[in-house]
Amino acid sequence: MAEPLLEVKNLKVRFPTDDGIVKAVDGVSFQVFPGQTLGIVGESGSGKSVSMLTTMGLITNEQALIEGEVIFEGQDLLKLPPDEMRTIRGSKMGMVFQDPMSSLHPFYKVGDQIVEAVRSHQDLSKKDAMDLAIDMLRRVGIPRPDERAKQYPHEYSGGMRQRAMIAMALVLNPDLLIADEPTTALDVTVQAQILDLIDRLREEFNAAVVIITHDLGVVAEHCDEIQVMYAGRIVETGDARDIYYHAQHPYAWGLLQSIARMDQETDRLQPIKGLPPSLIYVPSGCAFHPRCPYIMDVCKREVPELIPSNGHHASACHLSLAEKERIFREEVAQKA
Amino acid sequence: MGRLEGRPTHEPFQESSEPGEHVGRYLIRRTLFGFLVLVVVSLFTFIVFVKLPTQDPAIRLAGKHPSPQELALIRHNLGLDRPVWVQYWHFARGLIPWPGFFLDPRVYYSWYNTIPVRTEIVQRFPITLTLTIGATILWLLMGIPIGIVSAIKRGSAMDRSAMVLALIGVSAPIFWLSLVLLYVFHFALHIAPPPGIPAGEPLWKAIMSGVFVLPWISLAVTNAAFYSRMVRGNLLETMSEDYIRTARAKGITERRVIYKHGLRGALTPVVTMLGLDVAFLLGGAIITESVFQLPGLGQYALNSLYSDDFPAVMGVTIVGAFFIVVANLVVDVVYAFLDPRVRYT
Numbered sequence: 001m002a003e004p005l006l007e008v009k010n011l012k013v014r015f016p017t018d019d020g021i022v023k024a025v026d027g028v029s030f031q032v033f034p035g036q037t038l039g040i041v042g043e044s045g046s047g048k049s050v051s052m053l054t055t056m057g058l059i060t061n062e063q064a065l066i067e068g069e070v071i072f073e074g075q076d077l078l079k080l081p082p083d084e085m086r087t088i089r090g091s092k093m094g095m096v097f098q099d100p101m102s103s104l105h106p107f108y109k110v111g112d113q114i115v116e117a118v119r120s121h122q123d124l125s126k127k128d129a130m131d132l133a134i135d136m137l138r139r140v141g142i143p144r145p146d147e148r149a150k151q152y153p154h155e156y157s158g159g160m161r162q163r164a165m166i167a168m169a170l171v172l173n174p175d176l177l178i179a180d181e182p183t184t185a186l187d188v189t190v191q192a193q194i195l196d197l198i199d200r201l202r203e204e205f206n207a208a209v210v211i212i213t214h215d216l217g218v219v220a221e222h223c224d225e226i227q228v229m230y231a232g233r234i235v236e237t238g239d240a241r242d243i244y245y246h247a248q249h250p251y252a253w254g255l256l257q258s259i260a261r262m263d264q265e266t267d268r269l270q271p272i273k274g275l276p277p278s279l280i281y282v283p284s285g286c287a288f289h290p291r292c293p294y295i296m297d298v299c300k301r302e303v304p305e306l307i308p309s310n311g312h313h314a315s316a317c318h319l320s321l322a323e324k325e326r327i328f329r330e331e332v333a334q335k336a
Numbered sequence: 337m338g339r340l341e342g343r344p345t346h347e348p349f350q351e352s353s354e355p356g357e358h359v360g361r362y363l364i365r366r367t368l369f370g371f372l373v374l375v376v377v378s379l380f381t382f383i384v385f386v387k388l389p390t391q392d393p394a395i396r397l398a399g400k401h402p403s404p405q406e407l408a409l410i411r412h413n414l415g416l417d418r419p420v421w422v423q424y425w426h427f428a429r430g431l432i433p434w435p436g437f438f439l440d441p442r443v444y445y446s447w448y449n450t451i452p453v454r455t456e457i458v459q460r461f462p463i464t465l466t467l468t469i470g471a472t473i474l475w476l477l478m479g480i481p482i483g484i485v486s487a488i489k490r491g492s493a494m495d496r497s498a499m500v501l502a503l504i505g506v507s508a509p510i511f512w513l514s515l516v517l518l519y520v521f522h523f524a525l526h527i528a529p530p531p532g533i534p535a536g537e538p539l540w541k542a543i544m545s546g547v548f549v550l551p552w553i554s555l556a557v558t559n560a561a562f563y564s565r566m567v568r569g570n571l572l573e574t575m576s577e578d579y580i581r582t583a584r585a586k587g588i589t590e591r592r593v594i595y596k597h598g599l600r601g602a603l604t605p606v607v608t609m610l611g612l613d614v615a616f617l618l619g620g621a622i623i624t625e626s627v628f629q630l631p632g633l634g635q636y637a638l639n640s641l642y643s644d645d646f647p648a649v650m651g652v653t654i655v656g657a658f659f660i661v662v663a664n665l666v667v668d669v670v671y672a673f674l675d676p677r678v679r680y681t
């Protein structure tokens with residue numbers, strides 16, 4: 001087995017606030033291998049964005065309390081001085097954000113913004129850097145890239161802007177691309193294009209990709225490995241088949257059951273009961289227990305460990321494997 | 337193939353139309369509008385004066401014990417026996433910014449000392465200009481850096497004390513500040529020269545004598561305070577925008593993030609304000625010129641008002657309005673240049 005490109009060990013990120021300490025990430029461990037696509041799924045507040053922002057060193061809140069290890073290509077990023085981290089950010093690791101309209105600077109031309117990314121890390125002339133930028137724009141499927149490079153972000157359509165952001169993140173051939181909700185702000189048809197683009201570029205650049213999303217549909221087709229997060233913890237991991245056809249965690253079941261189906265008679269959608277938990281007053285034991293239909297006594301007391309059932313399919317739930325399989329078969333598989 | 341990407345779809349490609357044609361139309365429209373503004377300003381000034389109970393200028397000009405015929409003659413020369421709208425028309429003609437028309441001395445001569453208004457304005461303008469330029473440079477040098485540092489080190493002791501000082505600066509009335517400065521630095525410490533410019537002294541000599549220093553400081557303090565607060569607020573706002581996060585994600589230095597990305601958005605509104613503030617001052621800093629006895633447009637305006645000297649008042653008002661109208665146009669053009677999202681709409 002190859003060495004992991006990125007290895008996160010027991011990462012905890014907490015933010016002190018006036019109302020209490022927000023436990024945004026509460027002991028998260030995972031690995032990303034070269035050439036792999038990892039999908040991190042969860043609702044707002046699950047910690048999915050914060051964990052990746054911490055990996056990139058983009059948590060600027062000075063009072064943030066960060067523990068654990070984030071090992072990238074052999075180095076613990078959390079222990080790196082900011083200047084060294086800066087050299088990695090943008091060149092070895094690239095990140096794409098949710099809303100490309102507000103994520104690109106409105107006053108500078110797109111080409112210039114990409115050139116800036118290049119020249120911050122490499123000693124190229126402006127012309128060479130611009131050639132590189134134009135080539136990158138072409139590779140992400142933007143027509144007439146030499147003209148487009150001289151335009152401003154507001155002159156692009158939404159899908160094109162996201163392509164430009166991807167171009168900017170990949171221009172220095174990073175080993176890891178992190179996409180934080182890359183398609184959430186886009187039309188559905190454009191979403192598919194962007195995800196296909198990411199797939200294609202992953203192969204071309206031989207990079208690993210982490211896609212953060214709340215949309216199960218997005219991860220199903222495009223991710224090798226899926227990680228479901230809830231209240232700052234990972235509750236289930238596995239590949240797409242594992243999650244969709246053999247899900248083991250009640251939260252995952254709830255997600256699957258709440259998907260609207262075209263091929264079934266449905267009167268009402270079936271949401272997960274209850275509300276997302278407070279990250280300041282996290283429920284004791286299993287954080288999902290207030291909303292879980294299968295709750296047992298132990299769930300309120302003990303935090304369930306992420307236990308693998310076979311290979312890399314693991315879930316953090318006190319139910320026995322047999323119980324999980326039964327419930328999935330009888331209740332979830334019918335409706336999901 | 338079947339792949340959607342790479343195929344030129346009907347994307348909203350805005351054909352960059354000839355910028356020249358748009359600019360031309362825009363400028364013409366703005367110029368006409370600006371002229372309209374001047375007309376309205378002059379009309380209001382005229383109406384105010386017509387309605388105001390003022391001393392008959394003929395009486396003042398006539399000297400001691402004028403006969404009724406003399407008074408009538410003077411009034412006729414001044415055009416005061418004509419109907420009101422005819423009088424206005426004569427003044428309105430003086431609005432056309434063209435040599436020969438603008439502030440035509442046949443109409444615009446002072447009722448007080450019969451010197452053509454145009455002459456006085458031309459003579460006094462350099463003083464006001466010196467005052468404006470010096471103060472502007474001073475307040476930009478003070479206000480902007482303080483605003484930037486306060487934003488970067490937000491919440492620090494430096495930030496808090498700077499903002500308290502700024503609050504004082506913004507609140508302090510200019511006449512109070514001017515008087516305090518004059519008292520402390522001239523009367524008490526004897527550092528500053530006596531206020532006023534001796535008649536006939538050339539401008540450069542006056543500048544060298546340092547008589548402008550206190551007025552510069554006085555004007556600069558209020559504006560520096562205002563600008564530092566504005567820059568601080570704007571910069572804090574831009575630094576919390578999404579594109580700042582993207583800039584950091586690219587791995588550029590923090591200094592570049594602040595100055596190239598954050599400041600660029602923060603300073604654009606400052607340019608707008610600056611244009612208008614400068615234009616305002618060019619029309620005459622009335623209070624400052626009075627306290628420090630500088631013979632600029634501000635002092636002229638004040639004196640003319642006191643002596644009900646209508647042509648002078650009209651002239652100074654028109655000049656002041658003219659500066660503001662031009663400044664508005666310049667500022668809008670500059671803003672469109674700085675912010676590509678706004679283009680000559």
